[in-house]
Amino acid sequence: MNPLIITCAITGAETTKKDQSHLPITPKEQALAAKAAVMAGASIIHLHVRENDGTPSQQVERFAEAIGAIKKEVNDVIIQISTGGALGENIENRARPLQLKPEMASLNLGTMNFGDNIFYNHPKDIEILAKKIYENEILPELEVYEAGMLESAFRLCKKGILKDPMHFQFVLGVPGGMSGDVRNLLHLVSLLPSNVGWAVAGIGRYELPLAIHAVLLGGHVRVGFEDNIYYSKGVLAESNAQLVERVVRIAEETGREVATPLVARKLLGIR
Numbered sequence: 001m002n003p004l005i006i007t008c009a010i011t012g013a014e015t016t017k018k019d020q021s022h023l024p025i026t027p028k029e030q031a032l033a034a035k036a037a038v039m040a041g042a043s044i045i046h047l048h049v050r051e052n053d054g055t056p057s058q059q060v061e062r063f064a065e066a067i068g069a070i071k072k073e074v075n076d077v078i079i080q081i082s083t084g085g086a087l088g089e090n091i092e093n094r095a096r097p098l099q100l101k102p103e104m105a106s107l108n109l110g111t112m113n114f115g116d117n118i119f120y121n122h123p124k125d126i127e128i129l130a131k132k133i134y135e136n137e138i139l140p141e142l143e144v145y146e147a148g149m150l151e152s153a154f155r156l157c158k159k160g161i162l163k164d165p166m167h168f169q170f171v172l173g174v175p176g177g178m179s180g181d182v183r184n185l186l187h188l189v190s191l192l193p194s195n196v197g198w199a200v201a202g203i204g205r206y207e208l209p210l211a212i213h214a215v216l217l218g219g220h221v222r223v224g225f226e227d228n229i230y231y232s233k234g235v236l237a238e239s240n241a242q243l244v245e246r247v248v249r250i251a252e253e254t255g256r257e258v259a260t261p262l263v264a265r266k267l268l269g270i271r
């Protein structure tokens with residue numbers, strides 16, 4: 001089986017310090033959280049940034065500052081910036097950090113209810129973001145929250161808007177999308193052609209069971225405070241790294257090697 005790529009989504013746009021006091025907000029905090037996650041076994045950092053007061057931001061300068069601080073601590077990590085941003089953010093702002101040409105960026109493939117809100121991804125906006133991502137020679141990670149979005153990706157690929165080889169992230173457990181029921185993951189994986197890669201991010205209590213299944217099925221895994229702030233039921237995690245460490249232990253116990261950033265680049269086809 002391929003080595004396991006672990007992504008750590010250290011901050012997100014929705015989690016607050018009130019929910020999780022160890023949430024990294026400033027570039028310095030993000031750099032230290034990223035370093036610990038990479039030391040634990042993560043090879044990709046999925047990055048959102050915040051203002052000092054915790055407000056979500058899509059400011060290029062803030063992304064540049066955070067990326068610089070992270071790279072200073074762990075030079076070889078793969079940075080994946082978010083073009084999802086925070087709920088309600090306009091498309092110009094969501095596209096802004098692409099000019100920094102990170103190695104990866106997320107690309108969300110459809111509009112959906114997102115808890116009590118709407119996560120708006122107009123087909124035209126998806127196309128605009130895809131174009132900007134490829135123009136900047138960035139690898140998109142295709143965020144899929146339900147099966148229709150996966151089928152949209154196949155259509156967009158036929159039209160040339162998305163390019164092979166595609167790499168998917170199944171984000172399961174957002175109220176409004178597919179839940180993290182393992183049968184949903186199995187269904188999504190069953191729809192994939194052989195030349196694509198996939199990872200899973202389980203939201204909240206779904207994080208651990210879906211990570212275990214991905215390790216066994218040959219997929220990749222995302223964990224972190226963006227998706228889940230708990231270590232176990234009612235017990236808050238102490239750090240993002242603690243969530244990564246557990247996935248590494250599971251991989252080791254099941255004989256799956258964990259990818260270094262270098263190996264992850266090879267697997268993902270990043271030059």
Ligand code: KMH
Binds near residue numbers: 084086087106
């Ligand atoms: N903040 C969520 C509404 C992404 O990073 O691309 C969307 C999100 C997805 O976090």
Ligand code: ZN
Binds near residue numbers: 013226
């Ligand atoms: Zn995100």
